[in-house]
Amino acid sequence: MAIDNRRPARPRGATLTAISAAAAAVLALSGCGGGSPSSTQPDGGTAEAGSGDLDHVTLGLLPITDVAPVYLGIREGYFRAEGIDLEVQPAQGGAAIVPAVTTGEYQFGYSNVVSLLIAQDKSLPIVVISNGSSSTNEPGHDTTEVAALPESGIGGPADLAGKTVAVNALNNFADTTIRNSIEQAGGDPQQVKFVEIPYPNMPAALARGDVDAVWTTEPFRTQVLDAGGRIVASPMTDMAPNFDSAFYFTSRQTLEQDPELVARFRSALLKSFDYASAYEDQVRAVIQDYAKVTPELAGKVEMTSWRADINMDGLKRLGTAAKKYGVLENEPDYTGLVAD
Template sequence: MIRFRVAMAAASVLFLAACGGGQAGPSGAPAGTSSGPTSVKVSVIPIVDVAPIYLGVQQGFFEEEGLKPELVPAQGGAAIVPAVVSGQVEFGFSNLTSLVIARSKGLPLKVVAPGAGSTGVRGKDFGGVVVKAGSPLKSAADLVGKRVAVNTLGNINDTTVRASIRAAGGDQKNVNFVELAFPDMLAALEAGNVDAVQVVEPFLATALKNGDRVIASNYVDAAPELTVAGYFTSEQTATAKPDLVKRFTAAMRKSLKYATDNPDAARKVLLTYTKIDSALTGSLTLPTFPAEINTKSLETLIQLALQDGLIQAAPNVNELLP
């Protein structure tokens, strides 16, 4: 999600190269080729939100669909978007605000599966605004005039933090947002370089272990049952390789359901792609892994993006969603 505008400008001049894919099989049946499963690259962020895709690989859901995914780590959605548009990867994971911004700039993106959603419970969500134990800040209204770290400027986390500030009666325009990668935030908070940080799991569990406090649940404050993120591809891939997209979507839906039905497995798989302390996995707050994107919450994210000046015009939701 870093330096979105620069990345988008570069991505907009690139076109996807053709990607090989297997032939379609019966719905729900393996769909490989005579030369084996189809290799696909999927760019993901090493956070709890993507646990389902790692579980899906472990459980063989992608193999069942004739796919062999290569999971490529990235820092955020704004970096992943140009990778998908340029054809470096076939699919990507991103928060929906990044995709709204990209679509508003005319980039040809298509969501193919939901990714993660808010629990909808204040104080018990998988992300939130955290301060040190001894901080005088008690609520989102107290963030006015303070330095607040987010992983990307002008994206889902600062717009939803602003929503929390508005809900608490504060002036959302008078906040100094600082861009930091999630892994660097808690050290910056401890050092006093920022007054608060917006973190997600597994960093939230680490913060709470350190004695830090949650003063706002920004995703909950933004919209009920907010769909935070999803998996997407380019329109060119969606048009040229519909069977590939269909099989990827089928594998993701199996993966999301498995993660929902097996939360302990979702916590455990984090140990394979993050540096979380194994002792903390049991205390993690998992996001929801919805079967469908909450369209109403997506419309709320679009309105927040408009209100905070991230976009000049709302994109067509129907063009972005499957």
């Protein structure tokens, strides 16, 4: 039966830890360059930098609920306290963010884990500097899942074999994790057909019958459920406990040339994680601004978990699956991908 999204909000995890002592040793409040005149705010407006000591830093983000801590961190002044005037550049997918970071157009970016594994597989000079978002560990109540209509006849992951499933990007995160779920459930992971559809278009595509199921994230996941859909697979919880779905990253050049900036950005980011984990009501309020979520929908969407530490076991399981299903050509270099 359909998932009930109106259950009481659950408490979030324990308070996040501070960054490592090595990173903390190089933290500094004064920047190397001049400040920017403005930075993007949660309400879409701008705020004066007010000081030439702030480093103008650009971050590429997706307009999804998982990145709410960044907007809260800007509002609460965590980035400015670290000498950073943060400008957010919204993007529709990691395919645009990764090259912008590698060319230096953006200093930092946010992307799903498989996109970053693919970038490394293609020898692009990117390096992960922080966790980004993680599974809720609750099948049927995760932030990114596979949904279908009751009349589809799909009752679980194995039933996706022989069906057409909408994903936001082909040969990437969705393909890998869905195939893994199908195989774990005893189905044939090679018998599923994937078609690429942007997240915002998925609810309508499912309603029209263009596809049998959709791999969807919040707030579109809840829109599908409100229209009568039901969750038929939870690929992130199937992959590993405490599974990380996305990371923040930078170019290797930025990390090597300005490790202090990276450390300060990470410090502000983890403080933002801490704040978002403690104040779920503030998360549900801020997503109404940058993600254009209605108040009613904001009150129902599933909230991701924000953890300081990267789950290396989950990352390796994902990398193994991506190689197995042909998304990656080479075995990932996990120590080279994740900064110390």
